[in-house]
Amino acid sequence: MKVLLLAPCRGGALTPASRRTLGAARKLGPVSLLPVGEGWQQAGAAARHLAGIAAVLLPEPTTGEALPPEELAALVTTLAHSFSHILAPDTTLGQEVMARAAAICDRGAISGVTAILAADTFQRPAHAGRAWVTLRAREWPLFLTVRQTAFPEETPDPSGEEAPIIALGPVPRLGLSRRLELTPRHQEGRPPLEAASVVVGGGGGFIAGGNLEPVEALANCLGGAVAVTRAVVEAGLAPGDWQVGQTGRVIAPRLYVALGISGSFQHLAGIKEAGRIAAINHDPGAPILSAADWGLVADMYRAIPELIALLQVAADQGEVREANSCQERANASSEVASPSACREKAASTTSVRDASSAADDSPRAIT
Ligand SMILES: Cc1cc2nc3c(=O)[nH]c(=O)nc-3n(C[C@H](O)[C@H](O)[C@H](O)COP(=O)(O)OP(=O)(O)OC[C@H]3O[C@@H](n4cnc5c(N)ncnc54)[C@H](O)[C@@H]3O)c2cc1C
Numbered sequence: 001m002k003v004l005l006l007a008p009c010r011g012g013a014l015t016p017a018s019r020r021t022l023g024a025a026r027k028l029g030p031v032s033l034l035p036v037g038e039g040w041q042q043a044g045a046a047a048r049h050l051a052g053i054a055a056v057l058l059p060e061p062t063t064g065e066a067l068p069p070e071e072l073a074a075l076v077t078t079l080a081h082s083f084s085h086i087l088a089p090d091t092t093l094g095q096e097v098m099a100r101a102a103a104i105c106d107r108g109a110i111s112g113v114t115a116i117l118a119a120d121t122f123q124r125p126a127h128a129g130r131a132w133v134t135l136r137a138r139e140w141p142l143f144l145t146v147r148q149t150a151f152p153e154e155t156p157d158p159s160g161e162e163a164p165i166i167a168l169g170p171v172p173r174l175g176l177s178r179r180l181e182l183t184p185r186h187q188e189g190r191p192p193l194e195a196a197s198v199v200v201g202g203g204g205g206f207i208a209g210g211n212l213e214p215v216e217a218l219a220n221c222l223g224g225a226v227a228v229t230r231a232v233v234e235a236g237l238a239p240g241d242w243q244v245g246q247t248g249r250v251i252a253p254r255l256y257v258a259l260g261i262s263g264s265f266q267h268l269a270g271i272k273e274a275g276r277i278a279a280i281n282h283d284p285g286a287p288i289l290s291a292a293d294w295g296l297v298a299d300m301y302r303a304i305p306e307l308i309a310l311l312q313v314a315a316d317q318g319e320v321r322e323a324n325s326c327q328e329r330a331n332a333s334s335e336v337a338s339p340s341a342c343r344e345k346a347a348s349t350t351s352v353r354d355a356s357s358a359a360d361d362s363p364r365a366i367t
Pocket residue numbers: 202203204205206228229230231232243244245246247248249259260261262263264266267270280281282283286298299300301
């Protein structure tokens with residue numbers, strides 16, 4: 001088995017999604033890495049030290065950094081015949097490239113793979129995560145996108161071996177589309193949504209107020225990222241790439257705090273792998289409260305400032321000592337509080353309902 005991995009890069013490094021997809025690719029065989037995107041050369045050179053990399057394939061430098069999906073697909077198809085599996089992260093880019101490349105090669109593509117059962121057999125979620133489907137492929141090469149939350153990030157190879165770099169020829173330029181402008185709507189000063197260990201989600205409860213300021217304030221306090229539901233995106237309060245759920249991103253933070261979110265199964269499909277879920281909703285019948293480990297039945301416009309004040313007191317009193325990568329990246333105006341402090345403080349609020357008295361690590365049932 002030989003595996004080709006299309007590995008998006010950012011800032012001269014593989015993205016977390018690429019590193020996790022590498023974790024999946026390694027299970028299938030030696031991996032030839034095809035880094036693409038911002039800083040792909042630097043990222044490719046650094047990736048030579050990762051375990052499982054057999055070679056790094058570097059596209060010709062003159063082709064520029066932002067190749068559109070159709071040109072990346074054309075590049076992948078020129079290489080595909082040498083590989084048994086072609087993998088990409090299950091991101092928008094990965095899906096766009098793999099679908100095109102598979103179609104050009106007259107093959108199918110399997111998207112959102114969460115488990116590799118055999119070289120030709122894969123598992124993926126179906127029906128918004130309420131069922132698993134097992135698929136066996138019959139034709140080679142196989143084109144797969146991999147759900148990043150299902151696999152661990154790859155680490156440097158302890159053997160210290162360096163994979164060779166293979167320079168590729170010019171990428172086929174199709175000229176079908178050209179990027180006119182890129183206007184990033186990053187969550188400035190916050191960790192990337194998929195990599196954040198704390199994520200604060202805002203829902204339709206904020207639409208009437210016309211902004212997500214309380215959500216952002218709590219996220220800043222916790223050093224977390226902000227997520228939203230589709231209702232919020234459709235109301236124009238947040239960009240589409242903040243959306244979590246069946247048709248949005250799938251995240252796996254240690255703590256997800258759901259504010260003004262009803263808990264539709266489409267939204268829950270994106271947070272199933274969260275370590276713990278805390279929710280504030282004024283409707284005791286909201287489904288999110290059944291899915292949550294901690295539920296607070298309250299008006300969030302009152303509860304959120306109180307929670308932030310408690311967290312700040314805890315930080316000021318030095319009660320909060322835990323530091324994690326999220327907090328280090330948090331914008332920095334002040335000390336920030338940890339998820340554990342959030343939990344402790346939230347639990348001390350009288351109307352909190354603890355739905356996980358056992359507080360174990362078993363997966364929650366979200367139906
Ligand atoms: C094919 C398909 C795909 C979809 N994909 C997604 C997806 O990927 N992600 C997604 O999120 N949705 C998705 N949806 C939409 C989904 O069905 C729901 O409509 C959406 O998740 C609802 O968002 P919400 O819970 O934020 O809003 P609402 O349903 O409006 O809920 C708002 C909640 O806020 C609470 N609330 C209001 N005010 C307050 C207050 N002051 N204090 C406390 N609580 C308050 C309310 O009690 C309510 O529970 C999809 C739908 C379809 C059909």
